[in-house]
Amino acid sequence: MKALRVLEAGVALMTYTHGCSDAQNKVAVITGATGGIGSAVAKTLSGTGYRLVLSGRSVSKLNALASSIHTPSVIVAGDLQDASIPETLLSKAIENFGRCDICLNNGGILEVGPIETIDVERVCEMVRVNVEAAFRIAYVFLKHFVGQKSGHLINISSVLGNKVRPTAGAYAGTKHAIEALSEALRIELSKSDVQVSCIEPGLVRTGLHDRWEVHPSQLMNIPEPLLPADIARMVLFLLQQPPHVRIPQLTILPKGHEI
Secondary structure, three states: OEEEEEOOOOOEEEEEOOOOOOOOOOEEEEOOOOOHHHHHHHHHHHHOOOEEEEEEOOHHHHHHHHHHOOOOEEEEEOOOOOOOHHHHHHHHHHHHHOOOOEEEEOOOOOOOOOOOOOOHHHHHHHHHHHHHHHHHHHHHHHHHHHHHOOEEEEEEOOHHHOOOOOOOHHHHHHHHHHHHHHHHHHHHOOOOOEEEEEEEEOOEOOHHHOOOOOOHHHHOOOOOOEOHHHHHHHHHHHHOOOOOOOOOEEEEOOOOOOO
C-alpha cells in the first residue's frame, strides 16, 4: 500500500507497507538515507526487523530505497536546512509506528579546497547542514528519548572529527563540533538509558566525492576504501550491545589510511 501527500512545509511523505513481520518492534529514523551510508544502514536495519523513517532530498531515490527493503517504512523528502524537518521526522515515526528508538544523524555535505579556490558559500552551506541541522536533530530526538527513558542517537562523524588535514579545515571543524556536542550529551545522559555514540569513518566510497576531479582514494593511495556496508555493520554493532555497555566513539579506517 502506498499513499503520497505533500506537507505545507514542502515535505513529501510516502508510506510503504510490506508483508514482513517486525520481530524486534524497533523504529529507526535515518537522515541522509539516499546517500551511500544512509542507504546501507537502512538495508541492514531492515534486514534485522527495524521499521524505518527515511529522510533525504530526492523523492525518487527514497522511493527506490523504500521499495528495496523488507520492513515497513515512511519516507520524508526535504532539505535538512528546513528547521521543521527534525520534528517532522519524529512525528512521522510516532504517527506511523507508535514509537522511535533510534536516530541515525547522518545527513551531511563535504566541501574542501585550498584558500585560493574554495567555495565559501558552499562552506557556509556545509556548516548549516553538518552543524546546525545536525544539532537540531540531536536535541529534538534526545528530548524525546529522555521523555521515554530510552533511545540511541548515533551521529556519523569522521576521522576528521578529531584530526585535521590541509584544505579540509572547514569540514573537520563541522565534525569537531559534532564530536564536542556528542561527548557533552553523552556525559549529561550517562546515568540514563539514553545513549549517544559517534562513528568516525575514514575514507568511505560514497557520493560525497562525486564532484572531485581525482578521487581521494587515488590522492591518498588507498586502493580499498571502506564501503557503506562496513559502516552499516558498525551501526548494527552499536545497537546490539547490552544496555550497560556504552561506546561513545567508534573509529573505522580502511587499510592504508595514514592519518
